[in-house]
Amino acid sequence: EALLRWNSSELGFLPPVKFIEIAEDTQFIIPLGKWVLKTSCEFLKKLHRKGHENLTMSVNISVLQLLQTDFIDFVMSTLNAFQLKPEHLVLEITESILIQSFENINSKLQELKSLGIGVALDDFGNGYSSLSYLMQLPISTLKMDKSFINDIITNSGNRVLVGHIISLGRNLGIKVIAEGVEDTEQLDFLVENQ
Numbered sequence: 001e002a003l004l005r006w007n008s009s010e011l012g013f014l015p016p017v018k019f020i021e022i023a024e025d026t027q028f029i030i031p032l033g034k035w036v037l038k039t040s041c042e043f044l045k046k047l048h049r050k051g052h053e054n055l056t057m058s059v060n061i062s063v064l065q066l067l068q069t070d071f072i073d074f075v076m077s078t079l080n081a082f083q084l085k086p087e088h089l090v091l092e093i094t095e096s097i098l099i100q101s102f103e104n105i106n107s108k109l110q111e112l113k114s115l116g117i118g119v120a121l122d123d124f125g126n127g128y129s130s131l132s133y134l135m136q137l138p139i140s141t142l143k144m145d146k147s148f149i150n151d152i153i154t155n156s157g158n159r160v161l162v163g164h165i166i167s168l169g170r171n172l173g174i175k176v177i178a179e180g181v182e183d184t185e186q187l188d189f190l191v192e193n194q
Helices: 020-025 029-049 071-081 095-114 132-136 146-150 156-172 184-192
Strands: 006-008 012-014 057-060 089-094 118-124 141-144 175-178
Touching: 020 029, 029 057, 029 071, 057 118, 071 089, 071 095, 089 095, 095 118, 141 146, 141 156, 146 156, 156 175, 156 184
Parallel strands: 057 089, 089 118, 118 141, 141 175
Antiparallel strands: 006 012
């Protein structure tokens, strides 16, 4: 997964939560998002040249990017420029963005998937978690929010929810990823639950 960080000479090391909202409000997210996609694809191509052709790259995208009329053309031309197959790219959208903009982005997500590009639903369970979206959208990956994983060992409710999310994803043919695994106990539980 491509993770964006800003190392500012004035403000220090800033995580995305400190600047992405401003980038979206000012629409700077559009050129920034293009730079992130190009840089990510360039890096992935370098990894492929080193013999890791099986690797894919996940890149978070903003609804503002999706709403651009040339977004799909830009994605495809970027993949072509670095001689990457669409299957090597997964575009991640957050659950809150999905719910706010479902009508506007559904057709674009469908088109991206038809081209072979993966679509991941990031931070699943952290927002409204409308299960109907899992049936209506071309989601290939569910990324369980870290908040479920944090207390998975000490909170029986979290264990039950995580187990059901894994089962739901598996039954729908959707890959499930757990974000924020920090210790072997969490990993062991997740491995045990496939």
